[in-house]
Structures are given as structure tokens and as C-alpha cells.
Amino acid sequence: xxxxxxxxxxxxxxxxxxxxxxxxxxxxxxxxxxxxxxxxxxxxxxxxxxxxxxxxxxxxxxxxxxxxxxxxxxxxxxxxxxxxxxxxxxxxxxxxxxxxxxxxxxxxxxxxxxxxxxxxxxxxxxxxxxxxxxxxxxxxxxxxxxxxxxxxxxxxxxxxxxxxxxxxxxxxxxxxxxxxxxxxxxxxxxxxxxxx
Amino acid sequence: xxxxxxxxxxxxxxxxxxxxxxxxxxxxxxxxxxxxxxxxxxxxxxxxxxxxxxxxxxxxxxxxxxxxxxxxxxxxxxxxxxxxxxxxxxxxxxxxxxxxxxxxxxxxxxxxxxxxxxxxxxxxxxxxxxxxxxxxxxxxxxxxxxxxxxxxxxxxxxxxxxxxxxxxxxxxxxxxxxxxxxxxxxxxxxxxxxxx
DNA sequence: CTGTTGCATACATGCAGCCTGTATGTTAAT
DNA sequence: ATTAACATACAGGCTGCATGTATGCAACAG
Numbered sequence: 506x507x508x509x510x511x512x513x514x515x516x517x518x519x520x521x522x523x524x525x526x527x528x529x530x531x532x533x534x535x536x537x538x539x540x541x542x543x544x545x546x547x548x549x550x551x552x553x554x555x556x557x558x559x560x561x562x563x564x565x566x567x568x569x570x571x572x573x574x575x576x577x578x579x580x581x582x583x584x585x586x587x588x589x590x591x592x593x594x595x596x597x598x599x600x601x602x603x604x605x606x607x608x609x610x611x612x613x614x615x616x617x618x619x620x621x622x623x624x625x626x627x628x629x630x631x632x633x634x635x636x637x638x639x640x641x642x643x644x645x646x647x648x649x650x651x652x653x654x655x656x657x658x659x660x661x662x663x664x665x666x667x668x669x670x671x672x673x674x675x676x677x678x679x680x681x682x683x684x685x686x687x688x689x690x691x692x693x694x695x696x697x698x699x700x701x
Numbered sequence: 702x703x704x705x706x707x708x709x710x711x712x713x714x715x716x717x718x719x720x721x722x723x724x725x726x727x728x729x730x731x732x733x734x735x736x737x738x739x740x741x742x743x744x745x746x747x748x749x750x751x752x753x754x755x756x757x758x759x760x761x762x763x764x765x766x767x768x769x770x771x772x773x774x775x776x777x778x779x780x781x782x783x784x785x786x787x788x789x790x791x792x793x794x795x796x797x798x799x800x801x802x803x804x805x806x807x808x809x810x811x812x813x814x815x816x817x818x819x820x821x822x823x824x825x826x827x828x829x830x831x832x833x834x835x836x837x838x839x840x841x842x843x844x845x846x847x848x849x850x851x852x853x854x855x856x857x858x859x860x861x862x863x864x865x866x867x868x869x870x871x872x873x874x875x876x877x878x879x880x881x882x883x884x885x886x887x888x889x890x891x892x893x894x895x896x897x
Numbered sequence: 898c899t900g901t902t903g904c905a906t907a908c909a910t911g912c913a914g915c916c917t918g919t920a921t922g923t924t925a926a927t
Numbered sequence: 928a929t930t931a932a933c934a935t936a937c938a939g940g941c942t943g944c945a946t947g948t949a950t951g952c953a954a955c956a957g
Contacts, residue, residue: 518907522907545941664887666871690859691856694894698895750934751917755917757933
């Protein structure tokens with residue numbers, strides 16, 4: 506009956522352990538933040554010991570990075586569903602932006618990805634992660650809109666970076682009471698203002 | 702000769718001690734970040750003991766908040782010099798924005814105010830500080846431009862917040878090699894796009 | 898094909914060092 | 928004399944590592 510859990514290949518064991526640790530870490534990091542979450546509490550929530558943690562991850566920060574990577578990918582996936590390439594360029598930008606705001610409304614995501622992430626991993630490391638996920642979708646949307654002549658031609662890197670930061674901030678504002686509708690007004694006005 | 706430093710009123714002693722601690726803290730927090738700066742090292746750099754620190758500040762976080770408050774005020778002062786009310790509204794917005802970027806180029810300021818600040822003090826506390834300093838100047842500039850009919854009427858709170866975040870991000874990008882000239886292009890385009 | 902032998906991997910436990918916050922002691926101002 | 932300003936000593940917790948143990952795995956012998 507417990508034969509499957511006893512007789513398990515090493516790679517299965519490792520993957521299961523990593524998943525368990527990442528799941529527990531995501532829960533605690535999103536609920537209490539990075540600094541307030543200790544590794545003793547973390548492994549106790551996961552039902553394992555600190556030995557397992559430090560076997561699979563170099564340090565607490567590496568586990569945090571794994572959680573950030575995972576959540577960042579989940580957010581990007583939600584965006585790509587809401588803003589398919591079939592939409593008109595500017596509409597896709599607006600819809601993708603709103604999908605980002607909805608995705609970031611998941612409890613604790615803003616703290617994990619926007620507050621603790623940059624402070625713990627540093628801006629450059631977060632940029633590298635973002636470039637593969639959330640910001641990539643925005644960059645592609647902007648590039649498509651420029652190619653179609655729907656918005657002005659501007660330096661793509663800085664523009665993506667700055668508009669992304671604007672959306673990050675909108676996600677934070679939505680969480681602290683700011684209405685999503687008002688954010689949409691501003692987003693639409695800014696994208697419209699970029700029109701040729 | 703040392704009479705002045707021996708015979709000193711208590712309020713003078715306190716103010717001098719607070720200033721000494723804040724100065725040392727600013728240096729270390731900007732050089733190494735909040736988490737990597739320990740209070741033993743901090744007081745040793747200031748030439749005092751930990752007793753003095755915990756006499757004047759509730760905890761390490763409170764000292765950090767004092768440093769943030771001080772730097773934030775300094776940045777706002779630099780902006781108000783560069784963007785006087787005599788300028789035309791949109792020009793004042795652009796010049797104020799560029800002054801903000803230059804002010805944030807001081808070593809370590811971006812880490813202090815944009816990375817560690819939000820993570821350590823929380824978004825709401827940082828907002829409360831910003832509302833009295835950096836973001837206040839932007840809000841006033843936007844309100845004036847709206848009153849003059851130079852830009853579209855949009856919800857002032859969200860607009861200020863999101864444009865401020867955009868400038869924060871531009872400051873970070875400038876630090877990691879991104880050219881200030883490119884940032885200016887984007888800033889000018891966005892403000893121009895807001896024009897009526 | 899099967900049992901055993903040797904090694905690598907996965908994990909548990911215990912330890913050392915550091916840091917934070919507080920409680921207690923001492924000096925100087927009022 | 929009383930209180931404020933600071934120094935010193937202490938307790939608790941946390942991180943990372945080093946050591947110990949069990950389990951999977953591969954090769955070889957019989």
C-alpha cells in the first residue's frame with residue numbers, strides 16, 4: 506500500500522521534495538513575506554527537516570528565487586490566454602494589461618513579485634526573470650503594435666520597462682483599495698496617447 | 702577646549718547623536734543595503750554603541766525609516782528647484798521628471814528608496830512618505846497642468862501613482878546602463894500623449 | 898538471472914557564529 | 928534627587944555547515 510512511497514526512484518523523490526518545499530515556501534512567503542519567514546517554520550509547514558531544504562537549495566534565497574520563477578511563469582500564462590495574437594494591437598495591449606492586474610490580484614503575489622522580489626534578489630535578477638515571463642508579453646505586444654503602425658516608434662527596451670513598472674504600480678494600488686476601473690482609465694489613456 | 706563637547710545640553714546631545722546615527726546609517730544602507738547592514742557594524746561606524754541606537758530608535762527599522770524620510774525630502778527639494786511654478790505646465794512636468802532622475806542618480810539612492818524601502822517599510826508606509834515629498838511635486842504638477850487645460854482630465858491619484866512608478870523605473874534603468882536620453886524620449890512622448 | 902558489494906545520493910541532527918532586542922548598570926544634566 | 932542619555936551584559940532565534948545515517952543504484956560474482 507505504501508509500497509509506492511517506499512520504493513521510489515531518486516529522481517522522483519527529489520522532484521517531490523522540491524515541489525513540497527516550493528509549495529510550502531510559496532504559502533509562507535506570500536502570507537508573511539520573506540524576512541518574517543524562518544526556515545524552521547518553513548520546513549515544519551512542509552513536514553520535512555532543514556536538512557532537506559539545504560540539500561536541494563543553496564540557501565533560503567535560492568528557494569525564494571524558485572518560488573518567484575514559478576509565480577512569474579503562472580502570471581505570464583494567464584496574460585497570454587487573455588491577449589491572443591488575433592486581437593487588434595492596441596486592444597491586445599489593454600486586455601493584456603488588465604489580465605495582468607487580475608493575475609496579480611492573487612493574495613500575496615504583489616508582495617512576492619513586486620516588494621520582496623526586487624529587494625531580495627536584486628533588480629537585475631528580477632529583470633532577467635521578468636524578461637522571460639511577464640515583461641516578455643508586454644514587449645511582444647508593443648513591438649507588434651509598432652510594426653502595425655498603431656503606436657509611435659520609441660526605444661522598445663525603456664518603453665517596455667517603464668510601462669511595465671506602471672502596471673506593477675497599478676496592481677499594488679488595486680490591492681490597497683484603488684479601483685480597477687480607474688486604473689483602466691489611465692491605462693487606456695496612456696496607450697491611446699501613444700497612438701500615431 | 703573640549704568644554705563645549707563636555708558641557709552640552711541634553712537636547713543638543715540627543716540631536717547630535719540622532720544625526721550621527723542617521724548619517725552612518727545612510728552610508729551603510731546605501732552601500733550595502735538594509736539586510737546586509739548589522740547594527741553592530743553600524744554603531745561601530747558611527748563611533749557609538751548599540752545602547753545609543755536603541756535609546757533613540759525603537760528598532761533597526763525605525764532608524765531605516767528616518768533615513769528614508771531624510772533622503773526623500775532631499776530628492777523633493779532638488780526637484781522643486783529645477784521645476785519652478787513659473788514654467789509652462791508640461792515643460793515643468795518634463796523638467797521636474799528629469800530632475801528626479803538626476804537626483805536619484807546619487808549612489809545607492811535607488812536601492813534605499815526603491816528597493817529596500819518598500820520591502821522593509823511596506824508600500825503603504827512608503828506611500829505616506831512619498832505623498833509628502835517626491836510624489837507631492839508630481840501631483841501638484843499634474844493638477845496644475847489639468848487646471849490649465851494642458852493635459853487630459855484623469856483621476857489624479859492613480860495617474861500620479863502610475864507615472865511616479867514609471868519614473869522610479871526609469872531611475873533604476875538609468876543606473877544599470879540605460880541612457881538618460883532614451884528615458885527622456887519616452888517621458889516626453891507620454892506627457893505629450895496626455896495632451897488634449 | 899540473482900544476490901551481494903561498493904558508492905553516490907537524499908535526507909536528519911547537532912553545532913558554531915551572528916544578530917536583534919531588552920534589561921540592567923553608570924554617568925551627566927536639570 | 929530625579930530623570931534622561933548612554934554603555935554593557937544577556938537571552939532567544941536564525942542561518943549555514945558539518946557530520947551522521949539510510950536508501951537507491953550499478954556492477955560484478957556465482
